[in-house]
Amino acid sequence: MSKFDFDLFVIGAGSGGVRAGRLAAQLGKKVGVAEESRPGGTCVVRGCVPKKFLVYGADFGGAIKDAQKYGWSLDNVSFDWTFLRDAIQTEVSRLSGIYSTILEKNGATLFNERAEFVDAHTVRLQTSGKEVTAKTILIATGGRPWMPDIEGIEHAIMSDDAFLLDELPARALIIGGGYIASEFAGIYAGLGVKTVQAYRGDRLLNGFDPDVRDETGVLQNLNGIETKFNISPTSIKKTSGGLIVTFDDGSKIGTDMVFMATGRKPHTVGLGLENAGVDVDKNGAVVVDEYSKSTAKNIYAVGDVTNRVNLTPVAIREGAAFIETVFKDNPTAYDHSNIASAVFTRPPIGVVGLTEGDARQKHGDDITVYTTKFRPMKNVLAHKEQRCFMKLITQGKDEVVIGIHIVGDDSPEIIQALGICVKAGLTKAQFDETCAVHPTLAEEIVTLKPREINKTTVVS
Template identity: 45%
Template sequence: MGDATQNEHDVDLFVIGGGSGGVRAARIAAGYGARVMLAEEYRLGGTCVIRGCVPKKLLVYAGRFAHEFEDAAGFGWTVAGATFDWPTLIANKDKEIARLESAYRRNLDAAGVEIVPQRAVLEGPHAVRLADGRRIAARHILVATGARPNYGLDIPGRHLAITSNEALHLERFPARIVVQGGGYIALEFASLFAGLGAKVTLVHRGDGLLRGFDQEIGALIAGELAAAGIMLELGVTIDAIDEMEGRRRVRLNDGRVLVADEVMLAIGRVPNTVGLGLETAGVQLNPSGAIAVDAASGTNVPSIHAVGDVTDRVNLTPVAIREGHAFADTVFGGKPWTVDHSLIPTAVFTEPEIGVVGLTEAEARAQGRRLDIYKTSFRPMKATLSGRQTRVFMKLVVDQADDRVIGAHMIGEASAEMIQLVGVAMSAGATKAVFDRTIALHPSAAEELVTMRAKDPSSDPLPAAAE
C-alpha cells in the first residue's frame, strides 16, 4: 500500500458487523498488513455466539439429560431425585457466552483491529458514518450484519410472542409453550423445551417438516417428535394471540384455542439490511431483501462487499467464516479463491439429531440423474437395554453414472459427528465402492455407512423426461 492510499483513506477495510464472518475477515485482512476498523453496536460474536448456535447447543445438551436419566435404569443405575433449575442453566450459559465474547475481542486486539462499539451506516462507496457522528473513509467496506428472526406474522397480539432471541433469556421456564414453524430452528427449540419438561405444541402451516431436507428425514423426525410427547399441529397457523391471567391464549385458523406460558415464532430469518445506508451507497438488493453478491462476495459497487447471512446464500456460521476468509485472502492477500457452496454438512440438533450432506433424492432426480438408493433403519444398541423406542435411519444417494455418493442423510445419536466425516469423503469424490471397501468399526452405528449393500427396490425409476 502506497502513501497515496494512506492519505486518501482512514482505513483499508471497514467491517460493519462483529459476527463470525466479519471477525474472520477483519483478522485475516489485518494479518496481511491492512488497517482495519470493525463496528459492532451490540456484542461481538454475532448470531452464532450470542443468540444462536452456541447457546442453543448448550440448552440442547441440557434437554438430553432427562433421557439419559431414564435410560440409565436399564443399565443398572438408579438416578433418584434429579431436579432441573432453569435459572442455573441460563446463568451458566451466559457465563460461557461472555467468555467467548472476550476471546473474540482478544483475538481482534491481537490482530491489530480497531473495534468501534457503535452502529455504522454507509454514506457512499468509500465512507461510513458512526453513531457518534464521525465519518470514516475506507478503501474497502465489508457488510457482515447477519440476519434476525422474522416477525412477519401480521396478527393481533404478535407483540406477545417471542423468537429464538428471547427464548434464550427467559426468566422463567415455560411449562407450556407453543412453537410456530417447521424449519430447523422451530424443531430444535421444540425438542429442547420438551426435553427439559415442557408441554410443547408445534404449529406449522405445511403438511410436512423440514422443507428442503430429504422427504424421508422430515417424515421420520415428525414421528420421533410425536413419540417424545410433542403435539404436532400441521396444516394450521396462528390467527391471534392474547393475554389471559398472565398466560398466552392462541387462536388457530381452524377455530381451536391453545393456552400456553409462551408462544415462540420460528418462521424464518431476514437479512439485516434495513437502515444501513445501502441505498445511499447504491448497493443492490435481491428480491429477498438480501445484499446481492457475486461468487467473490462483491456487490455491484466495487469497493463494497458482503458475507454471511446478510447475503442469504447459505446461512450457516462456518459458511460465513469461509466467505470472510476468502474475501480477505482475495482482496488483501493476493490469493484469490471463492467458497464452494455445493457440499455443506448440516445438522439439526433435535432429539434424536439429524445430519445431512449433499443432494436429497428429489434434488438428484430433478437433475435427471439415475440413482441407486441405499437405506437402513435399525434400533440402536443402547436402546436394547434402555428400552427407548427410537431408531437410527441412514440413506445414501448414489449416482449410477460414476458410482459417486452424492447425498447422505441420517437420523440418530451422533449424526452430526458422523456427517462431518461423511462430508470429507464426499468432498474427496468417494464412490460407493470406496465406502464398501472401508472396514467397519464394530460395534457402532457408523459402521452401517460402510456395510449397506441392499439397494432400495424403487431406487432407479426412469427420470420423468425419459418416461
C-alpha cells in the same frame, strides 16, 4: 499516505466479519470493525453455541431416565433453569470477549456501536456520530429473526429471547417447522415443558430429504412433542390463564409461551445501502457475485446477510476467500456445493449432498438409493422405540455418492467425516471396501443395501 481512515472497515463482528478483519490486520492493513451488539454474532451470542448447550441440558434429562434401565438408582433429581441459563450466558460472555481480543491483539480497531452507510466509502457510527472512511467495506451483519404481523404478536418471543427467559413455562407453543423451531421444540420438551409445534406445511424441515422430514416428525412425537400441521396463527390473546392462539382453520391452542420460529431475514434494514449503491434482493439480502462483491465495486458482503448458505463455517470460509481476493491478488470464490450440515433435534440430523428429490430432478433414474432403519444398541436396554435412519444416494454406473442423510445419535459428528467423502467424489464401492467399526452406529453406512428404486419423482 492513504486518503482513507481504514484500508478495510467491517460492519458486523460475527464469525465471518471477525475472520476477515483478523486476516486483513495480520497482513498489516488498517482495519476497523463495528458491532452493534456483542462480538461473536448470532452463532456465539444468540444461536449455535447457546442453543447446543440447551440441547445438552435437555439430553441429560433423557440420559438420567435411561440410566435407570442400566442399573443406576436416582433419587431427588431436579432441574434448575436459572442455573443452566446463567451458566450458558457466562460462557457466551467469555467467548464474546475472545472475539474482541482476537481483533484487538491483531491490531484491528473495534467500535461497539452500529455503523450505517453515508456513501460508498463512508460509514457513520451511530452512538458517537463519528464518520469514518475506508477504501474497502465488508458487510457481515448476518440475519435476524422474523415474526408475522398478526394481532397480539407483542405477546410472542423469538429465538433471540429464548435464551434469557426468567423462568421456563409449563406450556410452550412453537410456531414453525424449520430447524430452529424443531430444535427448540426438542429442547423445551426435554426440559419438561409441555410442548406443541405448529407448522403451516404438512411436514417439518422444508427443503430436507423427504425421508428425513418423515423421520423427524416421528421422533418429535416420541419426544412428547405434539405436532400440528397445515395451520397458521392469526392472533394471540393474553388472558388470566395464559395465552390463547387462534389459527386460520378456526382452532385455538392455550399456552404459556408462544415462540415464533417463522424464519430469519438478512439484517440490512436501515443500513443505508442505498447511499452506497448496494443492491438487495426481494428478501433484503445483499446481492453479490461469486467473489462476494456487491453492486458497489469496493463493497463486499459475506455470511447470512447474503442469504446464500446460512451457516457459520460458510461465513468464515467466505470471509477468508474475500481476503484472498481483495488483499492477496488471488481471486477466490468459495465453493458452496456439498456442504455438510446438522440440525440439533433430539436425536440430531446430519446431511450432506443432494436430497433424493433433487437427485432425481438432476439425474433422472440414473441413481441408486440405499436406506436402513434400526434401533441403536444404546436404546435396547433403555426400552426406547427411538430409531436411527440412514440414507445414501449414488449416481451413475460408478455409483458416485452424491447424498447422505442420517437421523440419529452422533449424526453431526459422523456427517463431518462423510462430508469429506462426498466432497472427494468417492463411490459406493469405496464405502463398501471400508471395514466397519463394530459395534457402532456409524458402521451401518458401510454396510447399506440398495432400496427398491421408486421410479416416481420424489419431491423434497
